[in-house]
Amino acid sequence: MADSTSFVDFQQVSLAYDDSGNAIEDISLSIGEGEFVAFVGPSGCGKSTFMKLCTGLHAPTGGSVKVDGVEVGGPLKICGMAFQSANLLPWRTTLDNVLLPLEIVKPYRSQFRQRRAEFVGWARDLLRTVGLEGYEDQYPWQLSGGMQQRASICRALIHRPRLLMLDEPFGALDAFTREELWCVLRDLWEAQRFTVVLVTHDLREAAFLADTVYVMSRRPGRIIERREIDLPRPRDLAVTYEKPFIDMVQELRNLIGDIRSA
Numbered sequence: 001m002a003d004s005t006s007f008v009d010f011q012q013v014s015l016a017y018d019d020s021g022n023a024i025e026d027i028s029l030s031i032g033e034g035e036f037v038a039f040v041g042p043s044g045c046g047k048s049t050f051m052k053l054c055t056g057l058h059a060p061t062g063g064s065v066k067v068d069g070v071e072v073g074g075p076l077k078i079c080g081m082a083f084q085s086a087n088l089l090p091w092r093t094t095l096d097n098v099l100l101p102l103e104i105v106k107p108y109r110s111q112f113r114q115r116r117a118e119f120v121g122w123a124r125d126l127l128r129t130v131g132l133e134g135y136e137d138q139y140p141w142q143l144s145g146g147m148q149q150r151a152s153i154c155r156a157l158i159h160r161p162r163l164l165m166l167d168e169p170f171g172a173l174d175a176f177t178r179e180e181l182w183c184v185l186r187d188l189w190e191a192q193r194f195t196v197v198l199v200t201h202d203l204r205e206a207a208f209l210a211d212t213v214y215v216m217s218r219r220p221g222r223i224i225e226r227r228e229i230d231l232p233r234p235r236d237l238a239v240t241y242e243k244p245f246i247d248m249v250q251e252l253r254n255l256i257g258d259i260r261s262a
């Protein structure tokens with residue numbers, strides 16, 4: 001379970017990109033260390049904007065964003081990120097793609113040459129955990145979409161971030177691969193208990209993976225519902241065919257339907 005103290009803390013946060021008004025407005029919430037939260041809402045409601053604020057890629061125009069007790073003032077080093085597109089570098093092998101953050105992020109970058117063998121060990125361990133053992137020397141174009149996304153999750157985790165930001169990471173995958181990767185992510189999170197912020201359009205994904213689901217309104221995005229997912233852990237895919245899960249997803253779907261038609 002999540003730590004009860006606040007790790008990510010938003011107080012009355014707003015962001016206006018330009019003079020067209022607020023993209024998100026008056027967001028106050030608190031995420032505990034080790035908590036898995038998901039954000040859902042209609043397109044354009046500000047889910048990705050929330051992530052940019054959380055990671056320090058954008059500063060709020062109102063309110064305060066703190067991570068680990070400190071006001072966020074620039075890009076955070078304790079973050080790992082993965083997106084809908086795996087964005088692996090085509091000229092690097094899978095292993096070298098996964099190692100990339102260690103070449104860039106402090107404090108690892110200054111130690112990279114010296115500790116390379118150890119870091120390669122970390123990368124191989126992660127790749128094994130997500131089922132990519134044997135593919136370390138393949139190039140991204142030799143991997144399927146699902147395999148590329150597995151590698152991208154390894155790359156997001158290689159520098160042992162405390163906060164993992166996932167922006168629709170499984171959105172481009174077929175349903176079977178997507179569910180397989182839910183389980184990969186679930187197992188990594190169960191083992192390492194980093195804090196996760198997942199943005200998704202898939203309500204089943206949100207309900208299966210998260211401790212807490214936040215539903216956002218249309219622009220300007222506000223939090224209109226906070227839903228705790230009280231299904232016991234560890235969760236197996238079988239849970240997604242049971243009534244409590246189906247009812248919960250239906251409730252979320254109705255909420256978003258109401259927002260869209262409002």
Ligand SMILES: Nc1ncnc2c1ncn2[C@@H]1O[C@H](COP(=O)(O)OP(=O)(O)OP(=O)(O)O)[C@@H](O)[C@H]1O
Nearest residue numbers: 017018023041042043044045046047048049050219
């Ligand atoms: N760099 C930017 N400059 C100006 N406006 C922006 C910028 N990025 C996003 N917006 C606007 O802010 C609002 C929120 O966008 P955001 O990408 O956060 O929504 P989202 O919920 O992630 O959307 P989707 O579900 O479609 O991915 C949208 O109206 C969008 O047009």
